[in-house]
Amino acid sequence: MTEPRWLDAAQQRDWRAYVEGSVRLADLLDRDLKSKHGLTMAEYEILVRLSEAPERRLRMAELAEVASQSRSRLSHTVSRLECKGLVARNNCGADKRGVFAELTEDGFAFLSKAAVDHVAAVREFFVDVVDPADLQAIGRAFTAIADRVAKAR
Amino acid sequence: MTEPRWLDAAQQRDWRAYVEGSVRLADLLDRDLKSKHGLTMAEYEILVRLSEAPERRLRMAELAEVASQSRSRLSHTVSRLECKGLVARNNCGADKRGVFAELTEDGFAFLSKAAVDHVAAVREFFVDVVDPADLQAIGRAFTAIADRVAKAR
DNA sequence: GCAACCAAGTTGAAAATTCAACTATTCCTG
DNA sequence: CAGGAATAGTTGAATTTTCAACTTGGTTGC
Numbered sequence: 001m002t003e004p005r006w007l008d009a010a011q012q013r014d015w016r017a018y019v020e021g022s023v024r025l026a027d028l029l030d031r032d033l034k035s036k037h038g039l040t041m042a043e044y045e046i047l048v049r050l051s052e053a054p055e056r057r058l059r060m061a062e063l064a065e066v067a068s069q070s071r072s073r074l075s076h077t078v079s080r081l082e083c084k085g086l087v088a089r090n091n092c093g094a095d096k097r098g099v100f101a102e103l104t105e106d107g108f109a110f111l112s113k114a115a116v117d118h119v120a121a122v123r124e125f126f127v128d129v130v131d132p133a134d135l136q137a138i139g140r141a142f143t144a145i146a147d148r149v150a151k152a153r
Numbered sequence: 154m155t156e157p158r159w160l161d162a163a164q165q166r167d168w169r170a171y172v173e174g175s176v177r178l179a180d181l182l183d184r185d186l187k188s189k190h191g192l193t194m195a196e197y198e199i200l201v202r203l204s205e206a207p208e209r210r211l212r213m214a215e216l217a218e219v220a221s222q223s224r225s226r227l228s229h230t231v232s233r234l235e236c237k238g239l240v241a242r243n244n245c246g247a248d249k250r251g252v253f254a255e256l257t258e259d260g261f262a263f264l265s266k267a268a269v270d271h272v273a274a275v276r277e278f279f280v281d282v283v284d285p286a287d288l289q290a291i292g293r294a295f296t297a298i299a300d301r302v303a304k305a306r
Numbered sequence: 307g308c309a310a311c312c313a314a315g316t317t318g319a320a321a322a323t324t325c326a327a328c329t330a331t332t333c334c335t336g
Numbered sequence: 337c338a339g340g341a342a343t344a345g346t347t348g349a350a351t352t353t354t355c356a357a358c359t360t361g362g363t364t365g366c
Contacts, residue, residue: 004269011280014292019198021295022175023221024302040322045172061344068176073323075346080322097331097344116157127164129301130294137290139167141283142174148282149177193352214314226353228316233352250314250361 025125032121037114042069043077044118047086047111050103057102059092086110178278185274190267195222196230197271200239200264203256210255212245239263 007015026041033039039047045067050056058066064074078101081087086107092098103111127135160168179194186192192200198220203209211219217227231254234240239260245251256264280288 004272005276006272007276007280010292011288014288015275015279017292017295017299020221021297021299021302022179025295025298026175027221028302028305042322059344060346068173068180070324071345072325072347076323079346092344095332095344097329099345119157119159122168123158123160125301125305126168126298127160129297131290134290134294135164135167137284137287138294139163139170141287141291142170142178144174144282145178145279146170146174148278149174149181152181152278195352212314213316223354224315225317225355229353232316245314248314248362250359252315 028125029118029121033114033118036117037110039114042067042073043081044111044114046074046077046081046101047103047107048115050087050101051108051111055102056108057090057100060099060101063101081107181278182271182274186267186271189270190263192267195220195226196234197264197267199227199230199234199254200256200260201268203240203254204261204264208255209261210243210253213252213254216254234260 006012030041033041033044046063046069049063049066050058060074060078061071063078064071067074069077078087078089082089086104088102088104090100090102092100130138159165183194186194186197199216199222202216202219203211213227213231214224216231217224220227222230231240231242235242239257241255241257243253243255245253283291
């Protein structure tokens with residue numbers, strides 16, 4: 001049995017600052033989006049990814065991957081978005097198992113409005129609060145983390 | 154109506170890297186803790202905060218604050234931890250409305266074991282993956298963000 | 307000392323998420 | 337090309353989280 005390598009004081013401080021800050025930021029952005037547009041961040045993310053995809057549609061599995069969600073969760077969430085008329089499901093001709101999720105015109109218009117407020121909040125509580133060099137450090141760091149996590153799967 | 158100030162390409166890249174990386178990291182740490190010890194990060198956080206408090210106990214409201222959780226959520230979660238015997242509730246003499254959540258002996262022992270694995274995972278997927286200077290930048294940045302969010306309330 | 311207000315905490319229902327099957331289809335391998 | 341393994345996606349139940357009351361007790365102004 002190996003001795004656990006604890007974090008040193010500075011590492012612990014930084015890690016904890018991150019946990020607290022990220023939870024509070026996510027909470028605030030979620031509430032903001034929900035109160036103004038009735039969307040959660042996860043739903044917003046789905047709409048964004050669809051809006052950027054060719055023909056504004058993606059296979060469910062691919063959408064789950066880029067939106068960092070489980071397939072089950074995506075399935076439920078897309079059903080909700082479908083009820084609101086923001087997304088539509090279509091069968092995929094090539095693979096009969098496959099399903100495309102497609103952003104509707106309404107969905108695109110809705111997203112365009114929500115994005116304005118969301119980006120403003122991201123600025124106000126993230127981008128504009130952080131030193132530009134630190135922002136780059138965050139980009140680097142979380143790219144490396146995402147890679148590391150992906151490698152573990 | 155003002156023109157929305159969109160993020161520039163680099164800001165957008167960094168923001169998105171952060172969103173993706175943080176979601177995936179949280180997901181992994183949650184699964185790790187859950188599979189090895191049956192705890193979520195939120196529950197773990199509660200136990201940690203209690204373990205560090207004088208007499209290993211805190212008033213519910215204070216615990217909610219330091220653990221970045223709503224009072225309602227905390228109330229439910231503490232009930233679950235109470236069922237597992239890790240936490241106990243005691244009335245507060247001074248304020249009859251008040252309730253202390255207190256870490257039990259079992260809770261402390263349990264946390265001691267869980268912490269070893271959790272810290273190892275935090276190292277493996279966060280601390281050791283990030284350049285030390287970038288880690289400091291993250292600490293700075295999320296401290297500022299937490300302050301900014303707190304100021305908005 | 308009482309009326310109005312505020313703070314602490316809980317509760318139960320509604321909404322969201324996870325988990326473990328399950329169906330249907332495609333891929334692979336002998 | 338048959339049969340098993342793997343992939344896509346959904347479903348429903350269990351768990352967790354959110355939301356809006358609600359109860360109880362403390363505080364303040366008069």
